[in-house]
Amino acid sequence: xxxxxxxxxxxxxxxxxxxxxxxxxxxxxxxxxxxxxxxxxxxxxxxxxxxxxxxxxxxxxxxxxxxxxxxxxxxxxxxxxxxxxx
Numbered sequence: 001x002x003x004x005x006x007x008x009x010x011x012x013x014x015x016x017x018x019x020x021x022x023x024x025x026x027x028x029x030x031x032x033x034x035x036x037x038x039x040x041x042x043x044x045x046x047x048x049x050x051x052x053x054x055x056x057x058x059x060x061x062x063x064x065x066x067x068x069x070x071x072x073x074x075x076x077x078x079x080x081x082x083x084x085x086x
Contacts, residue, residue: 006045010037 014037022031052060058070 006041007038010041010044013037 014035017032017035017037020032022029022033058067062070
């Protein structure tokens with residue numbers, strides 16, 4: 001299901017940029033209509049995975065134990081920071 005959404009969204013992105021003129025920034029020319037976004041679907045998927053790992057290391061549906069382990073470390077770090085500042 002996610003693959004279908006991703007591939008359809010990227011196809012629509014290709015259609016959207018078909019009529020967009022090239023961007024000229026100094027000596028760099030970027031022609032978005034020549035990019036096939038379907039070729040970058042795994043790159044986008046990988047970036048989404050890395051983003052999720054950075055933003056939610058305990059996962060989407062964490063168990064209570066795992067959530068407590070990860071957030072106790074954050075609380076202990078904040079308490080140590082308060083001691084250092086005092």
